Amino acid sequence: MAYFLFLQFILLSAISSLAYILGQAVPPPPPTAATTPPSRAAQEFLDEHNKARAEVGVGPLTWSSMLAKETSLLVRYQRDKQNCSFANLSSGKYGGNQLWASGMVVTPRMVVDSWVDEKKFYNYANNSCIGDDKCGVYTQIVWKKSIQLGCAQATCSKGPATLTICFYNPPGNVIGEKPY
Numbered sequence: 031m032a033y034f035l036f037l038q039f040i041l042l043s044a045i046s047s048l049a050y051i052l053g054q055a056v057p058p059p060p061p062t063a064a065t066t067p068p069s070r071a072a073q074e075f076l077d078e079h080n081k082a083r084a085e086v087g088v089g090p091l092t093w094s095s096m097l098a099k100e101t102s103l104l105v106r107y108q109r110d111k112q113n114c115s116f117a118n119l120s121s122g123k124y125g126g127n128q129l130w131a132s133g134m135v136v137t138p139r140m141v142v143d144s145w146v147d148e149k150k151f152y153n154y155a156n157n158s159c160i161g162d163d164k165c166g167v168y169t170q171i172v173w174k175k176s177i178q179l180g181c182a183q184a185t186c187s188k189g190p191a192t193l194t195i196c197f198y199n200p201p202g203n204v205i206g207e208k209p210y
């Protein structure tokens with residue numbers, strides 16, 4: 031440890047003498063926005079989506095801080111102004127999935143797993159859902175042309191409950207197209 035601290039000290043003095051020689055402040059490290067790994071929750075959303083995609087040979091989604099911000103605004107609006115009810119996603123420019131869960135804390139993994147559970151209702155051969163069951167949430171998750179993901183969660187006061195919203199860009203579930 032002492033050795034490590036010592037090394038750090040040497041490094042720091044090297045940097046300050048460099049700054050001195052150059053006659054200016056050491057430039058700050060490059061902005062990390064593009065390379066910052068997403069938060070732990072974001073990573074979990076991403077990993078669970080990409081696991082489901084890999085199972086059917088579809089490439090991974092990447093995290094979009096822009097989509098994450100949009101979902102964050104929306105989920106907070108639903109919480110604060112709409113009694114934590116589902117958002118109306120029908121006219122949005124992104125694909126969207128949402129989940130309302132009460133009585134427990136739902137982790138991103140639990141949310142995505144519950145969505146991926148719809149897989150059993152999806153029939154790839156004729157690209158339709160089996161019986162009266164829905165499978166559009168699953169087909170959005172594995173939609174090949176959707177490449178970006180952003181998600182957010184809000185804890186609702188009543189319940190307690192959690193509302194989760196994910197956005198996908200470009201949107202999937204284009205009528206007449208198969209997801210992959």
Ligand SMILES: *[C@@H]1O[C@H](CO)[C@@H](O)[C@H](O)[C@H]1NC(C)=O
Pocket residue numbers: 113188
């Ligand atoms: C809000 O949601 C809670 C829980 O679902 C419900 O009990 C309550 O009646 C709702 N309030 C309004 C104003 O809709």
Ligand SMILES: *[C@@H]1O[C@H](CO)[C@@H](O)[C@H](O)[C@H]1NC(C)=O
Pocket residue numbers: 118119120121
């Ligand atoms: C959602 O929005 C669409 C388009 O704006 C509208 O036609 C539809 O009635 C809305 N659905 C609900 C449940 O409010």
Ligand SMILES: *[C@@H]1O[C@H](CO)[C@@H](O)[C@H](O)[C@H]1NC(C)=O
Pocket residue numbers: 153155156158160161
């Ligand atoms: C798709 O195929 C399944 C299995 O063969 C069948 O049960 C279902 O009715 C078909 N759906 C449509 C919309 O053709």
